[in-house]
Amino acid sequence: MWYVYFEIIAINNLLNFSFRPEGFACVPYTKSEIMTEAERALIRNSQNGDKGAFGELVVRFGDYVFSVVFRLVNEEHASEDIVQETFIKAWQKIKRYKFEKGKFTTWLYVIASRLALDYLRGRKKNVSIGVESDIGSESVSELETKELGAYIRKVCDQLSLTQKLVFVLRDLEELSVDEVVKITGFSEKKIKDNLYVARQRVRVRINAFLNS
Amino acid sequence: MDTRNKELYQLKQNSPRLQNKAKIRDRVLAQIELEDSARMHPKQLLVRIAASVFIALSVASYAWLETNTQYKRIETLASISNNYVPVEADMQCQYTMKSLITMLDQAGLEHILDGNTVRLTRFDFEYLKSNNSPLVDEVEQFLEALEKLHPQQYQSYLHGEGAFLTVWQLRSDQRICQWLN
Structure with a gap:
């Protein structure tokens, strides 16, 4: 449930037009900001074929990857499978990773987000009717009985893949625009445009829910 | 905060x-x-x-x-x-031999090529000499080669029976061509 609460707060920020409130930038949020020397050593050892070191990297960075993937995919088991696949691909390509080109987490997010998007594309093909029609047909009062967190996740599912990806990375994972550019390969303008639309859509839905 | x-x-x-x-x-x-x-x-x-x-x-x-x-x-x-x-003659060698036989044929020795056999007798040589044929020198060279390389055939030629060489022998024997050249 903790991630549901977090998302409520994140959406609350969104409704108040304040994604990064003043003072938040000063919070020592170390999620993916600092790479320790030990982590560098683990990466180097992994590049030299040390599977034990790579296993340690899986333990250290598994949560970061899972966080992004889960927010995109919204299915626990599928997310775990994607995390596993992400690390397998990371192992295959780890020799190509260069410290000077960016953070290791950003590099992992690139792999993870692509796999998650592939999964979502596949899932879209398998689901005949979109989620929007489900929510649209339900009254707000009906939704009151359901978890708000689930509703927020459903709202996110209504976004296009691009909007969802940008929204999750930028607003939920709070990555910088530069990082989002690196991960998605989109231009800054495209990211901002999609983020704007995503925020608007989420805001409208959440407002409707809260006002009810 | x-x-x-x-x-x-x-x-x-x-x-x-x-x-x-x-x-x-x-x-x-x-x-x-x-x-x-x-x-x-x-x-x-x-x-x-x-x-x-x-x-x-x-x-x-x-x-x-x-x-x-x-x-x-x-x-x-x-x-x-x-x-x-015999070492197989190269194309140039085969061409030289074929050219010699053709010229002998044109010089009045139509019988020299009989099927797959070349038959040269002393009468043929005498005929060429009597006509002052320009092929005399080449036939002399050929006879010299024959004496060295196929002595039995040369002996047969001397005894008036004629030298018999198959076309295959002429084509495959590089040494005759080298002698002629």
């Missing part, structure tokens, strides 16, 4: 997490092991192909060496025992 930011910070620390990291790690490592062992297969295949090529080349080299050695052996033995094994 106000209360709200503190709360937000606390919540940020509690973003979605893996329930069992060790399980994921073990699954990842197991899959990596599996893929590594699978990746060994193409390597082994490559080694096998390389080994096959090496063996094929070795067999071919051995066969060639054996054949060549055997050929040289026969040639050496033939030269010792005066049984010459």
